[in-house]
Amino acid sequence: MDFIFMLTRQDRTVPDCLAVLEEIVPLGLRHIGFKDVGVDAQTLHLLNQRIKALGAVSYLEVVATSPDTALHSARIGREIGVDRLLGGTQVAETLEILAGSKVDYYPFPGTPTGHPTQLGGDELQVEAHCAAFIAQGCAGVDLLAYRAFEADxxxxxxxxxxxxxxxxLICAGGVDSPARIAALREAGADGFTVGSAAFDGTFAPGETLTGQLKAILSCV
Known part of the structure; x- marks a missing residue:
């Protein structure tokens, strides 16, 4: 199962993301991402370049709350050349924006709302959304499992x-303990993201950011 470290806190890219990235280089993380809010487009461009120069897979997760801004973020993802675009719900329009690029798309199933994003919807809706997204040509989905408020x-x-x-199947949001990682693996997830739990120190209390990330890596 892949660990995707998000350079984000409370669904926003941290302002010192470039410095943090340099700090964690020795860990050799293979999957690193960021959100479409928190820093400007030029910083996102530089961040993506550096992630890829390290040999890692880059991720941009869309958390914009309006259709227009979400599609604008998808365009930014294509322009800066991320490897994988996560999130959003306008699947057909986003796939059209990404057509002809090398960007893989993983939309949100269910009914995401607000910022930080919460997830509405039940099992039937999520399963149906996932099947429809794959039929449309998506590479997978980005499920906000531990942000759910209407289902287990x-x-x-x-x-x-x-x-x-x-x-x-990538699971994002609220993955803040070894027990949750183990539960996601058992339930069938292929990867998971961690951002706030590492920056807030909740995954491994008392540890530095590097210590937090080492503790997460030990689970995978």
Missing amino acids: PLALVRAARRGVQGKT
Whole structure:
């Protein structure tokens, strides 16, 4: 299962993201991402370049709350050349923006709302969304499992697993303990993101950011 470290806190890219990235270089992380809010487009461009120069897969997660801004973020993702675009719900329009590029798309199933984003929707909806997204040509989905407020998070993971079948299931948000990582693995997730839990020190209390990331890596 892949650990995707997000240079984000409370669904925003941290202002010192470039400096933090340099701090964690020795860890050799293979999957690193950021959000579409918190810093300007030029910083996102530089950040993406540096992540890829390190040999890691780069991720941009869209958390913009309006259709226009979400599609604008998808355009930024294509322009700066991220490897994987996460989030958003306007699947057809986003796939059209990404057409002809090398960017893989993983939209949000269910009903995401607000910022920081919460997830509405039940198992049937999530499974149906996942199946439809894969049929449209998405590489997988980005499920906000532990942000769910209308269903059991792990039931949603299992439903998403059924819907995506052999494609990639990433779980984002609220992954703040070894127990949750183990539960996601058992339920069928292929990867998970951690941002705030590492920056806030909640994953491994008392540890530095580097210590937090080492503790997460030890789980995978």
